[in-house]
Amino acid sequence: xNEMTTVPIxxxxxxxxxxxxxxxxxxxxxxxxxxxxxxxxxxxxxxGECGACTVLVNGEAVNSCLVLAAxxxxxxxxxxxxxxxxxxxxxxxxxxxxxGAVQCGFCTPGMVMAAEYLLRTxxxxxxxxxxxxxxxxxxxxxxxxxxxxxxxxxxRETDS
Amino acid sequence: MQSFxxxxxxxxxxxxxxxxxFRDRARLISGGTDLLVKLQHGNLAVEVVIDIxxxxxxxDRVVTTNxxxxxGPRAVIGRVVRHPGIESAYPALVEAGRxxxxxxxxxxxxxxxxxxxxxxxxxxxxxxxxxxxRIRLVSTEGSREVPLRSFFVGPGKTVIAPNEVLAxxxxxxxxxxxxxxxxxxTRRRGVDLATINxxxxxxxxxxxxxxxxxxxxxxxxxxxTSGDLCDPTVSADRVDEVxxxxxxxxxxxxxxxxxxxxxxxxxxxxARRVQRTAxxxxxQARGGRE
Numbered sequence: 001x002n003e004m005t006t007v008p009i010x011x012x013x014x015x016x017x018x019x020x021x022x023x024x025x026x027x028x029x030x031x032x033x034x035x036x037x038x039x040x041x042x043x044x045x046x047x048g049e050c051g052a053c054t055v056l057v058n059g060e061a062v063n064s065c066l067v068l069a070a071x072x073x074x075x076x077x078x079x080x081x082x083x084x085x086x087x088x089x090x091x092x093x094x095x096x097x098x099x100g101a102v103q104c105g106f107c108t109p110g111m112v113m114a115a116e117y118l119l120r121t122x123x124x125x126x127x128x129x130x131x132x133x134x135x136x137x138x139x140x141x142x143x144x145x146x147x148x149x150x151x152x153x154x155x156r157e158t159d160s
Numbered sequence: 161m162q163s164f165x166x167x168x169x170x171x172x173x174x175x176x177x178x179x180x181x182f183r184d185r186a187r188l189i190s191g192g193t194d195l196l197v198k199l200q201h202g203n204l205a206v207e208v209v210i211d212i213x214x215x216x217x218x219x220d221r222v223v224t225t226n227x228x229x230x231x232g233p234r235a236v237i238g239r240v241v242r243h244p245g246i247e248s249a250y251p252a253l254v255e256a257g258r259x260x261x262x263x264x265x266x267x268x269x270x271x272x273x274x275x276x277x278x279x280x281x282x283x284x285x286x287x288x289x290x291x292x293x294r295i296r297l298v299s300t301e302g303s304r305e306v307p308l309r310s311f312f313v314g315p316g317k318t319v320i321a322p323n324e325v326l327a328x329x330x331x332x333x334x335x336x337x338x339x340x341x342x343x344x345x346t347r348r349r350g351v352d353l354a355t356i357n358x359x360x361x362x363x364x365x366x367x368x369x370x371x372x373x374x375x376x377x378x379x380x381x382x383x384x385t386s387g388d389l390c391d392p393t394v395s396a397d398r399v400d401e402v403x404x405x406x407x408x409x410x411x412x413x414x415x416x417x418x419x420x421x422x423x424x425x426x427x428x429x430x431a432r433r434v435q436r437t438a439x440x441x442x443x444q445a446r447g448g449r450e
Contacts, residue, residue: 002167003165003166003167003178003208004165004166004167005163005165007166007168024163024164024165024166024209025161025162025163025166025199026161027161027196046200047196047197047200048193048196048197048261048262048264048265051262051264054264060238060267060268061263061264061267062264062267062268063193063264063265063268066192066193066197066265066268067192067196067268068166068189068192068196068209068211070166070168070211071189071211071213073168114263114264117263118263132263133263135262135263136261136263136264136265137262
């Protein structure tokens with residue numbers, strides 16, 4: 001096994017398989033945005049403090065700015081672009097709109113992905129669980145109330 | 161980010177060979193949540209990043225064996241704190257692990273990485289020291305075991321040689337009833353580093369072990385055998401007196417997160433809380449044994 005400056009990887013992103021060559025020092029976030037033009041995932045702090053770049057890797061929420069793209073060979077990735085079904089927003093995305101959980105919108109994709117992970121692991125979260133689940137995501141506009149309401153609402157919806 | 165090469169060994173011999181070749185020009189990656197921040201800032205001289213996630217000999221699991229709990233070097237913090245064997249016996253480690261970074265960080269960061277980064281503020285280190293964890297290191301020259309308490313040399317510095325890799329974290333099973341707890345002081349609740357952190361372990365035989373983080377270049381471990389911290393009938397004044405002698409080993413400094421004076425004051429506050437909760441747990445464990 002050699003040391004590589006570019007690394008061939010095979011990844012499944014939003015159920016589509018990609019075979020790409022990535023630079024050894026590029027993050028998953030950089031490859032998603034710059035190479036694959038999936039720009040829904042946002043870059044803000046670049047060091048795992050803000051959560052704007054949250055995606056699901058093999059079902060686990062991670063900061064894509066703290067993952068090397070080279071590490072993703074064989075991985076299944078879900079980004080914000082993969083939530084819609086046949087052109088319709090997912091119930092969680094719709095709840096964000098209905099509850100006024102979006103203002104400038106920059107944190108929203110990461111916030112939605114963190115909430116998506118929370119609802120997959122805890123389908124009916126309490127308010128405390130929602131706040132804990134989203135504590136790795138910063139929002140500078142909303143004051144978080146609308147976001148918490150949206151996730152609460154989406155959690156109830158999954159019941160029916 | 162600064163540029164570097166990437167290697168993905170498939171076995172331990174392959175990994176050790178790479179380490180022999182690159183020595184301190186190589187960095188290992190498993191979770192990468194600390195390493196990538198440093199690489200983004202460009203303040204590491206690194207030629208190659210070696211991904212250990214395909215090395216089957218380096219486990220990602222927690223295994224309970226006779227007398228020990230073994231935490232694999234690739235075990236992520238989020239999983240370790242949910243392991244039934246850890247949850248039932250090591251509440252201080254669970255309390256510490258649950259507040260490391262954020263959900264996203266805990267899904268990726270390993271306990272081994274938290275140790276090897278050797279931050280004086282690492283949250284999982286005081287509990288593991290208080291439980292007297294051992295670290296198994298391997299290299300082409302063989303294997304050795306080091307107590308975690310003597311693993312750290314300074315901020316960011318450990319006794320790991322450039323050709324060694326952390327292969328296992330071994331935590332001894334409690335002998336007799338044990339009560340333990342962890343607390344930390346931070347400026348905000350989520351995604352913050354500890355201003356100070358404390359783990360305390362109280363044993364049935366009267367031994368109390370406390371470990372303090374972020375109050376010296378490396379974790380400080382203090383042991384006490386009067387039995388007073390493990391006795392629910394002892395007065396609060398006497399407990400304070402004993403805690404203060406233990407805390408005298410801490411050497412806090414002023415930095416961006418806190419002043420020295422605030423750290424000193426909060427050490428006693430957090431130590432009281434830790435002792436109280438650990439004693440409740442010890443009492444419960446003693447009762448459960450009858």
